[in-house]
Amino acid sequence: MHEWSIADAVIRTVEQWAEGRGRVKRIVIGVPSISFLDTDILTQAFDELKVGTSLRDANLQVKIKEQTFTCQLCGRRFTLKDVEDQVGEVRSEFGEEYPLHLIPTLSPSFIKCPSCGSRDVMVDNQDVTVEEVIMDETS
């Protein structure tokens, strides 16, 4: 459900950026794979919230960003696939609004290194980003 907040965030941010620069045609955002965001809800929220803003003609494209985890203790690098079972446990414990869906940067508290079990894990690509803003050159 916080897909709505993300759409809101993207609209506010790009509106600010695009002010005085012309008409925006397309926005590409990156969302972390670990949050399992519903991209349909996200684009639907965007399309609803953009009405009446300067982005009313813009489309949203969602890119899923994969995470790389690096254990600071043993040096193991791993991906979401390597810790699928751990993520699954969190999902089944919490249900739909599980913590990593809402706040993916909490992952070091919920995921441990599959080799040594350490929680001292660094993660990249874990926040929502605006990757690209494509302007309407015809206007």
Next chain:
Amino acid sequence: MKPLRTLAAGKLKGKLAIAVMSSKGGVGKSVVSALLANVMSARVKTLLLDLDVHTMASAKLFGLEGRVHQVSKRGLEPFPFGDKLGVITLSGVVKDRWVLLPGANQALTMESLLAYSDMEGWDAVIFDLPPGLGDEVLVLGRVSDYLPLVVTSPSKVSVKVVEYLLKFLSETGKRPVLTVNMAYYQCQGQVVRPFGDGRALKELTERYGVPMVELPIDPELEEFVGRIQEYDGPVLEGVREITRMLER
């Protein structure tokens, strides 16, 4: 472009933001935050946002352990106490579980909590911060022009380190209010000051031109952990004084 930061800043725009801060831990920030939120909510819709993501004390003070926030289109719904007091805490996301994070994640987690909180219709937001000068102070500074309420205990160590915070805040052009928590207690009509007369603090506040409010020690307070919103003892009197100082 920082979408979550922009959203957090947008949501906080036009609201009264009060950051309850301290140099040391355990001086009463969370208690003061909770009581302040309660006192202020008598007049304006007040949201307490617990930014101490490791302690999440507000969940314990208000008896919210194990409860999770509903998430609506507008974000994390505050736990309501009546219709003018609300609480948002990470505890309501992680269900009262420990949180351990590398520094960068800590800042991003706080930013997310701010961005995803539903603040619509709330007039004032009180931030219960972790102790010291860490990421959280920077994160908050990026999204709001907060009013600092600095809490200290009267112990010499606290007083020495509180000067760091006052220096930092005055450098950033903020005008803090200082609260000396647990400054005294009443015993058979007598005021007892177990940590000394507080002269060093008085000097400090004069040097920095900072208004100061003293709060008493109240052993009864402990009985209100879990239902702090019902507390109506002598500490609350002092907290009312704080709201008058903040309004000035």
